[in-house]
Amino acid sequence: MSEQDVRDGLRVAVAAEPALSFDPDALIVRARKEIRRRRALVGAGAATVVVAVTAVAVPTVLGQQRGEITSVAPGGASSGKPTATVTAPPTTSASAKVDIPWPPPNVVAPHYTATQLKQRGTAMQNHLKTQFAEVVPNAKQVLPKQFGGEAEGAVADGQAYLEAFTSFTINGVRTAVDIYTSAPGTEGPPPAQQCTEGGVTQCDVVKQPDGSSVLVTTQNIDANLHGGVITSVLHYRTNGTVVRAAGYNYDPTGAGTFAMQPAVPVTVAQLTALATDPALGI
């Protein structure tokens, strides 16, 4: 098969495209709405945020400073258990808080080989086999899956992220938490974009004492899955790594019988404990 065959094949593949009913005015209306929504987020000040905090090994000064939560920083012991819930005072607005310059300057992106990524993935998978039940004690039949990229266990030389689901049963229903980590010096999930995604109803940043940031979002994904909700906690670390732990009110792995739960069955505190766990990350 020649390069010309590929060109011809691709041309033919789009030859029977459905008619395009593109309305630029409707698109502009949608774009304006999104811009207004972003500005509204910037202006939405006085929301009271209940921030559940994981007290790690060093139960430091919880809530001593307005809007700043401590004790979830990386570098703490990896046996974080959700032990405290703190009601933070009214915080500043969501988007105003998403002031996380990313990626941090002067961080050189490493080049990981497939072998290195496999080893790191296996280490994280083994860690989750014991740690996940510590963080989410009511989870049963915990099954951390193999870390990979586009598919479970699939990694390639130069890949700058790893991702895997940990499946478990909670309240009698099967679901999973997704753990994603990007390499230092790579863009990772852009902080500001997390708050402007369609359906995001909550977006809060909690600055950490070590200079890192925890970003908490709740996203309604009705457009893709009726009634679907994803709660994500992203830890933007000072070394340039991002670790995201995401919980769902359904089973995102698509295994077994589909059941939509009324709420995401893992708490922000539990997701925070996972995202800030120093044993997770590349």
Add this chain to the structure above:
Amino acid sequence: MRTGDEESFRQFAVGHAATLRRTAFLMCGDWHLAEDLMQTTLVKIYRSWSRVQKRESLTNYARTVLLRTWLDEKRRPFRRSELPGVDVPEVVDTQADPAAGTSRAWAKDLVHRALLELPPGQRAVLVLRYFDDLSVAEAAKVMRCSEGTVKSQAARGLDALRVVVARLGADERRVAS
């Protein structure tokens, strides 16, 4: 946005919507998702129009935004779980010439189906190089990687495509016989 800017954006959007949707379709294999990706891409461009409209190659900038939008979608776990190994929808081709049916079906079914089995990077580079007809340098700019990476991805992608096409072709011949 000023009226003049809005008008220039409108012209840009109308002029590029179909092309972007085709490129998106080749990458994702689903016309509905391709339309979503095209719309999201244009909304993102609208948001930064005053800043980007003077760019030398706005079309390639749009391709970059489209590519990143698609990759973002792929990385979303709910997308990953909802569309594992999604089949290419069958579309009735009323224009097809029965005499040319064999070769047309071969190209349509196999090349695109094979493309959808490749990793995203290889898929993107093949679409940019062989559908959008970008040079190696242009593709590197769109993908924000080195020209060497584009060359190696394209070479690996072509090799992989040939293997998958051969496998799919053999499967079809086996079913037919």
